[in-house]
Amino acid sequence: MSVTELVDPTPNPPANGDPARPVRRPAPWAALLVRLHFYAGVLVAPFLVVAALTGLAYTVSPQVDRILYGDQLTVAAVGEQPKPLAEQVAAARAAHPDGTIATVAIGTDEQTTRVTFSQPDLTDDRQHTVYVDPYTGEVKGQLTTWFGYTPASTWLDDLHRNLQLGEFGRHYSEIAASWLWVLALGGVVLWWRRRATSRTRMKHLLVPDLSAGKGVRRTRGWHATTGVWLAVGLLFLSVTGLTWSRFAGANFSAGLDALSASRPAVATGLDGVPPAAGGGEHQGHGGPAPTTAAEPASYERVLAVARDTGLNGPVEITPAEESGSAWVVNQNDNTWPVRLDRIAVDPATGTVVDRSDFADWPLLAQLSSLGIQAHMGQLFGPVNQVLLAALAIGLLCVIVWGYRMWWQRRPTRSDRRAALGTPPARGGVRDLPWWALLVGVPVVAALGWALPWFGVTLLGFLVVDVVLGLLARRRHRHAPA
Template identity: 30%
Template sequence: MSTTSRDGAIGSVLYRALWRWHFFAGLLILPFVLLLCVTGSIYLFKNSINDGLHAELRLVEPQSGPALAPSTLVAAALTAHPGSLRGYNPAPAPDRSAEVRITGADGVKDTVYVDPFSGKVLGTLWDAGAAGSPIMYTVRKLHSLKSVGWAAERIIEGVAGWMVLMTASGLYLWWPRGRKSGVVSVRGTPAKRVFWRDLHAVTGLVVGAFIVFLAMTGLPWSGYWGKKFYDYSYSLGLGMPDGYWSKYPVSTVPLKEVVDRAPWAIENQPVPLSRSAAGVPAKLDDVVRTLDRLGMAPGYAISIPTKPDGVFTASVYPDDIRQERVVHLDQYSGEVLYDMGLQDLGLLGRAAEWGVSIHMGQAFGLANRLVLLAALAGIVLLAVSGCVMWWKRRPAGGLGAPTLPEGKTVPVPLLAFALATGLFFPMVGLSMLAFLVIEGASYGVRSLRTA
């Protein structure tokens, strides 16, 4: 066999093997991709949706006079809804209400909305944290499947990895190889399979970069991959600089448990302790004044200490990620113990924060959200067109999966690529092993039938 014909044969096997894996992976992750796209599209506009659903709680009539003191607003909230104070969110704008977070006698965590000018209690919602409302909390949990359980969360992590691989394999399958038609244009009509084949290929070409970006910027928050990425970033000094938290004693409570939205690079770092565990706690009014003097961006939230050695923790995750900040203040003296902004993070920490901010449609305002919405719509079209293409080509009563040429084995380059990607995306690697076992068993059954 000449070198040219041998390369051609290997190329044919490689093409069909990648096509087969692309086919099966696409069918398996299709429901999850649709779930991610639909919930992600909704969550992009969570603030607007929350304002529409709960305008009577979130919006107020701006007044020319000064707002009431935070302590007055908290007192009004606790009078209307008795409980223990957990947190306070100053009104982020003149037309916004202040939020008082409490834990009721029944243990339920609620957010009480108060007009900052009149002190009128506007109403209460179950505390949904950064999601802003119970319905957006549900959407957020569905997006990650964290509420379903450990296994479902790992599945979503695997889906994110497979989306990256599907993009790479799809680009390989799309490559023209001398073909001129159907490369960047769509042939035929919707009645023809070639129409759906071209639509799938061209759509994939357009949204491929968005798929990779969304998958990779979502993975830092995943259970296994994200934890390893966090550990490596920290050990290399590229996440949270080593020693930043060593100036004062620290608790065993991670930051993510006391604030609604903790920066990725420090969410697992322990919250510091106050210098003493006794005395007269600082007044909330003074804490707010200190934070305003420090220049905290509007929209920040304050977590109230619940233990004698606890601290006040203020955090903000604004649209302008450069103003992201976490500040800890001593419970008694009100002294600033830690003041961390985006500039204090390492290279990977800053990159992760920028990536997540864009991923959530925050960094560049409405344009950011509209571009991502269009990309998500394109990904839905990609999934649907692939499904329709398969349905039109599958034989009656059969699956219609691409098959390998008879007598050929999977090429070594593909196995090496699978090994490398399986190590980089462990959940993908586990699913690959499962697929290989099923393929091997299926091949054995076919061999027995033809023997």
């Protein structure tokens, strides 16, 4: 939730000459959490700022696509009956004779039909997509795409995932996602602990204390209360972001495989027909495609089978990568309620050789798929986009308030003046009971293994903290008596 300390480790100064209240030493675990929250907030916040800004930009990608590519993506007028799919595929092939067909996404309502080609001259999973008006058969335009994404959406997606730096840039987003859940949960715990000490203060868990005077107390109230409201959403963004990160995502996928909870595949083998050697449609190696994949009529037959078996709404046809394999038809409606059923079809006989329905997926696979679609702003349409934008803006506000607290807590006396506030007091680990260390160290180590960038950066924080402690001890030892 938050990005700097939510609990001021120094006691509030007495006002108007009132006698000072006795200083209550915080519990060791609370002192440790405050210090971790402070260091993680100050050092990880820049990564979160970038993730929030780029994520905010990505939330409007559908509107950007409409502005830039509306002529290609949508039709001028919705007709009563679409043209046969064979005619649409033939029109796309005539407009773009190079490459082999990778997928055909059927246009519905105002959406155009997308015929995507793999080509050997395109790299980084790029493909060439031809957009066809399903009601007139007219080619509306052509774009270089990435898994169906337009150039603008691809650019915004790369900006959010890796800052346009490729694999190296993915580290930034994984660091942000690895720490966001720690900051969110830690902030909620610290704020609850602070406010739950008095019944009169409980209401300020969800409403900032506007009676607080100007300064760090008021800033902390806005910082923490906003963070509490955002906590569930930030936890969601952290978890879903980690599922397709570079290292933690690989561990997540391995865990799903170990639990047999991955998205089920559809079997595409055809008995009695030996597969041909060589490349397939999706690889774009330039090898010959199966004969049926080159025949527009094959797409018409496969689509008819899919409709007869209940695959309604938007669907995408993927031709076989090699002879002797079935074609795959999958629903690609990611708006709630989702339609993600899939079948494998023999294009020669029209026989369904296998089927995978979303309702039959393992629960973890369902949750993972829905979570990713919600993270991308697709699950609930414009409402999803608004919620993501609100989360991004709220996180930016929390970060700004966090840094403001750091500034406001700086010593201003002439003999103690400093540029920034000091970190919370040390000693939290040293004061923990032995059983807490016995349980906590293995848990943290396991988290560091599952989330490698969390483990590496946490180790870095510990090293920095130890070095600062040694330097402070050395200065104290050499200070004049």
